[in-house]
Amino acid sequence: MDKAALASALGSPGTFGQSQFAFMRGNAFEAKVKADGGKELLRLLGIDDPAGALVPDLAAAGPEGRAARTALALREATAAGAWTLLDHPLLALDVAGSPAYVEPDAVVVGPDGRWTVVEIKSFPMIDASADSSKVGAAARQAAVYVLALERVAAVTDAAQVAPGILLVCPKDFSNLPTASVVDVRKQLSVTRRQLARLTRVEDIAAALPEGVTFDLEACSADELTAAVESVPHAYAPDCLAACELAFHCRDRARQAGAVQTLGRSVRGELGGLTTVGGVLAAARGEAGDPADPAVAALRRAAALRAEALAGTAGVPEAGVCR
């Protein structure tokens, strides 16, 4: 499903997209890293005298074909006991009961049968450190590849997947690659748990009301809106960075007066009160049980805030203090 197109059809387009400058730069850098039969890459892996690696052809028809070709190449490379570079292999992964294909930038097979995921990014490593949020995102991404590789390794003799991935980035402000091994064991266990907990796609589909469709061509904007509204949403501000439909969900959450539009932590702070109107009514003493600690705290907060804003802090009111 094309969520970006769906968001546009609903009238709340997101703001995603990639600049062609970034795209070109990323591609050029990746090509440079993999040039010369992976010589540079092996050097980054710490091989002193890289004579170049075997680079098997992974082309095949269809994703199933490519994934099978990749598995075969991995087996052959492990058996061959030579440095092998798999350029853009395709791996299969079971996500919520349906197969998904993932494509790492590269996988290097060592003579000892170790498989290492290589992730090439074009954000810089300046003075040997890179933006932690970007590294975190790369690690989460690579963990998925490691997971998919482990499935293949389980049925391959003498193969093991390295828990550390090789992150390759431009050094400082130059075009020279530099690399760092990033331990993704933590991300691996998180991803594994999340995948195991995912509701199966069929179950999600079964829970939908009969006849709901997100067919962009067959439906009008109103029908699409109704279709999306039939699905519950759990909007939080972090969605804005990740989902094309976030603006639509934000609109719905705001209309419902949900307090989590202000942040997930706000929701936790306010206890059982979940709507803006409800919280403000409780704070003003128009609703809510004063014995509820959340309500009591809100009333105190509202009183203190009003007092400070009124500028009466220095003048005691009769009856308040005496």
Added chain:
Amino acid sequence: MSLIATLARLEAVESGRAQPLATVRHRRLTERPMVFVPLTTAGEAGAPLGALVGTDREEPRLLVVAQPRDRDLRSAFLAELADVLLPYVDGFGDDVELVERKETDAETGKKVTVEVELCADAAQLIVPSRAGAEFVRLLGRSMRFRRTAEQDPDTPYPAPPRVPLLGRWLTHYGERARVPGSSLLLAATDLLNRHWATGQSSLEDQHLGALLAWIDPPDGESGAQAALRAELGRDREGMLLRPPAGPATDPVFDNRRLAPAMERYDRARQLLAAAEDGESADERLGELHRAEREIRRLVADQMRPTWDAVWRALDLVRTLPEGSRVEDRWTRDRWSFTAHRDRVRAGEPPQPRRDDAVTAAQKLAARETAQAQLEAQEALDDPLVLAGRRLSGEAFVSEVIDVEMAWSESKRPSPRPLLTVRTEDHPHLGGRSAKVYRSLDGKPQTAQFVRYEEDGTLVLRVTDRMGRGKDPAEGSVPVKGDRIAWTLFEHDQRGGPKLPDPEETPWTHGGPPAGFAGGTPGSHVAEMPDLVTPEDLL
């Protein structure tokens, strides 16, 4: 976020307008700040695309790199930036006052009073957003190790004069911005977010346009509507009405406008290089200038709304009166500025790539102290901030209902008056002898918590700032009916324990830094410039 701030956000949602989070201004705004609105090229670390910079809101200086992959054009940009920023920074270097300071004499180890210079004011840099402040750091890092032809005639791609110096200043500003409460380098979004609560999340508050829309919505429109327009509104051709405040550009702008214009520019340059006679060269030069003007116009159009927004933000924040303790923090900023001026004038090498262990520990300790100090000072300056501390039990406002004189039981009795106070707040006084503080003529006065009376009133014993005599100095003891704000936190922050000298760095922290290994102490090894390759895009 405190409950009071959450409440302010909820009120903002309801009213459709941002609500105050402060009653005074907690940051210094100088009379003539330098506003810097940078744009960068997507995908290139620190490759500037353009900037609007200046101290006059009507006349920003426009700097544009027509082709960011061209090293010469980038160098020209940096040289121009240095031309604008360095005279501004230098302008504050010579207006100094002399102040006395206690220093430890290097030879005798005794404390001596010396007279040192302190710049009367400091250069202030304002950027649109946190990302802008981070970009200042990045620019500083990319420039400070570069070499000019004068410094090193063999350097492969010499930097224009003064560019490394600008790099050192920008590094200093980027570093100082990490000290809580500092005002040398400020992001407009941080300034606004400190003083107002919007009806959106703190994540969305990083968008300068949306933030301003909440604080200052157009007539007849709610903050939420105006903010949505600022976030997503596009013209008929798909360009954002409010381009991002940078330094990253809108990808749609990059792909539809900038990329074709750059292509035209590149083609015009190739044609000019291939021109065979004077006449065609003139014509092609004209074409090149047209292509360049077009890029300048495009980039300027992307930055202008942000430029205006930053000045609008400054106007809004200036409407608040300055908090009385802001001056104290600004003085620290002036010390920081003066210290860096001195390092530059003494010809010291640029800041190292990585701090040594002692410097890093010092910085961290200084930031922690500054954070605690900032929290205390803001609460003392601003009843609305104090309200948050009262809510959390870290402060209380009380009325004095009785004062009973008492004295200490030493040979020379000192006054230790007992106050009975009543408060509606719920301070977390813990056990006996908890200390509380109030501000007396800007200085903290300490009292000790003695006990709760049966009717819920508190008894406090005042312990200092009453003069040397047997009887307390006039005005130093509260009288019946006084309403006093007490805090459970200290007003001044003491620094932590002294750290060892760099040459004494223990092996657990990497041992003495390289400059001290066998050479003379104090002579740091100057760092090498970054590696460059001919094909580098930056």
